[in-house]
Amino acid sequence: MIRFVMIDIKLDNFNLEKYTDELMEKVKIELNSETLSFYQTEESKRSCFLILDKKQYFIDFIFIATHENFQLKVDIQAKEKEKADKELHDLKIKIKDLIVEDWKQCVWLTDHQSEEFAEDLYKNVHFVENSLRRVINTVLFHHLGGDWWRFMPIHLTNKYSTRISGYQDRAPSFKNVHANLLSIDTDDLVSILEFKTYQMKDQSIFSGTNPFIPDSLQQAEVLKRKQDLGKFNHIMSDIINNKKSIESHQRALTNLLKEQMEIDIDIWEKFFSPWFSCTLREFSGKWKHFSTDRNHVAHNKFIDIKLYQKFKKSMEDLLKIITEAEEKFEEYLKEESTQFLEYMKQSEIEDSYQRQREEKQSIAEEAGIEILDTDQIISLFQEHITATFGDISDEIYYRTDIEITYYEPPLTAPEKIFEIQNNILKRSIHVDIEPDIDESDGCTSRVNFLVYSNGHFKESFEISYVNGEAEFNEDQGNYMPKTEDELNISSLEDIESFINRLLEEEMPEISEDDLASFVCEECREYTVNLSEGNDYGLGICIQCGHKNEVGECRRCETPLDQQEDAFCDSCTEWFKEQ
Structure with missing residues (x-):
């Protein structure tokens, strides 16, 4: 059972009988109905049945006029219940689409098919x-x-x-x-x-000295730990004395503690x-x-x-x-036995790299700039890349003729990160990336995007990030910015526009119902257009552009799904009834 109501007709001199006659005649033609018959006509109600693919559907039109508004209630019901009834779905949408412009509002009341x-x-x-x-x-x-x-x-x-x-x-x-x-x-x-x-590393700011490290290196390590522990004590003292200060210390404290931890x-x-x-x-x-x-x-x-x-x-x-x-x-x-597997520990991050990052962080904070490491740069890029390709995917998610694949890039090596495959046209658009990440102070990291259509290179785009760099000012006795950090991702908007344009030009949406069941004379693909409702042209192969002959009904001139002229099913049925 499908029920929807149209509210406030825009047309003058509304006549229910004439309106429904014209409407259902269009429905019959556009859905290739075998039979249409009105079996009940009253002043404010008309009922008919329609046969689609040998299945019978009943439609009631009920016109309600009050001093407040006019309403046309439409009830559609199938004689035989079928869950995935494509004809019922096409019928309800076709009736709605044909009359919706004549009324100010369409209200969907009941749709048992959608509920099923x-x-x-x-x-x-x-x-x-x-x-x-x-x-x-x-x-x-x-x-x-x-x-x-x-x-x-x-x-x-x-x-x-x-x-x-x-x-x-x-x-x-x-x-x-x-x-x-x-x-x-x-x-x-x-x-x-x-x-x-x-878990806490074996050697952290909270642990004692390591007897296995030579004294010459131990002194430097102990000094570094004392500095980090002093920073930790200072932060915690400030938080304990002023709980509101935890927000300002959150990042520094998290980074400090994170460096003392490792994945367990x-x-x-x-x-x-x-x-x-x-x-x-x-x-x-x-x-x-x-x-x-x-x-x-x-x-x-x-x-x-x-x-x-x-x-x-x-x-x-x-x-x-x-x-x-x-x-x-x-x-x-x-x-295998049911014994628990022993927990595996990951290798500790190299101490030298840890000290270098801590030193850089301290210098960056003093100079008022950002000096990001490789993971931070990658994360920064990933956030914007994922958002861009997510927007592209969202725009075309409704299309059933294409498959979309996106993998968030680790940005460690060249790879394919995005692909659109057209299931009907056998065409594709994909994007490869060539990352070049450099965490060095003042250096530029880049990600180059290469856009391909059907395997052929089309265009390239680039985004970049300049890492901050500081230098020591002898006169002032502190670090000052030498190179300001800068992120340039404006090309991502150009990528989105370019891919949308490629989609429009090379992968326009088309339904399998619009394609002939015979192959193209030129490319031998099943991609001959039978629809007169798109821009391709009747008989044109949407794969190679070749013009194919398409048969038509000798009586009503309706295009046929074959290359020879004949009579369509509706006309054949008409002849039988004469």
Whole structure:
């Protein structure tokens, strides 16, 4: 059942019978209907049925006139219920599109088809979410024991603590069940996979001297630790005396403490990477899209047939990845003993590099400039690159004829970071990068973007960052800026404009329904245009531009999906009825 209402007609002298006759005749022609018949006509109501692809649909038009406004209520119902009924979807959209300009407002009241799409998709949502929860629980319980939850981020454990009692009160039968993950939001599940725990280094500002370091080096190390410990004591003293000062000290204190820490456990690399067929970056990207799709479904938004098919495919692909990981881990449990794996420690960051970064940071703060290391420069670039290609992806996300792939670049080597594949035209646009990161003082880091269309180079763009540089001023006795830090990312807007232009010129949106079932005489591809509603021209191959012969109906001159003239289905049926 589909029901929508049009409010306040813009036309004068509205006649329901004439209006619906003209409307449904257009619908019949544009949807290639086999039969159209009005079987009930009243002063304020008209009813008809339409046959599309041998399926019967009933449409009621109810005209309501009051002193406040005019309304036209449209009810559409299929004789046979079919969940993914493409003809029903096309019918409701076609009627709406043909009359919407005649009225001031269209209000969608009921759409059982959209509701059925959502109901079916929500089952997929449930399977995907609970599959990942099950994998996380199984893997971490095996490696970390039943109290693995205590290793997790505090914001997640706090969320659990505030929610779980309410959930348990509603379902008292499960009060004694470990249900931590059931209280965690969908978006937060992937943060468990991304989580890393840290521990204090063996040698830090809080530890004693190292007897294995020669005395000649020990003195320098001890001096450096005393300086860092003095800075720490100063910051903490200021915070204890004035709690409001913690905000101004937050960055310096975090950097100071971070240098004393090292990664203890990388949850993904240590526990999940062996079982998943994709990288964490790929999985996080897929999960982000799933979370967006999930919210659309869960929050009762309209779902048309294209969106239903796109959501269905993406959820099934994600479920396949998780299911395969679960099966691999279960096989591992059968083959391997259940003893806990020992925690692996990462190598300590080289002491010389640590001292150099601390010294640079101190100089930069004194000179009032930024001197970033390699990771900070990469992170700065990544933030803007990801935002730009995210905007491009969002603009064309609705298109079902293309597939979009983006990988956040590590910016350590040349690689492909972005690709658009057209499933119909077999065309592609992709972007390669050539990073050149230099953390040296006063030096310029660059990322060069190379844009290709169908494998052919088209254009290059460049963004850059100039690292700050300081020099010691003998007269003033302090460090002064020699080179100001500067970020130039204006080319990212040019990249976005250029790719959008390539899409418009080389990948215009086209439906498979617009293409003939016979091949082009020239390139032998199934890309001959049959639609008169686009700019290609009837019979033109959108792949190579060749003009192909297209048959037409000998009676009504409608284009046919063949190269010879004949009678269309509607005319054939008409002859039979004569």
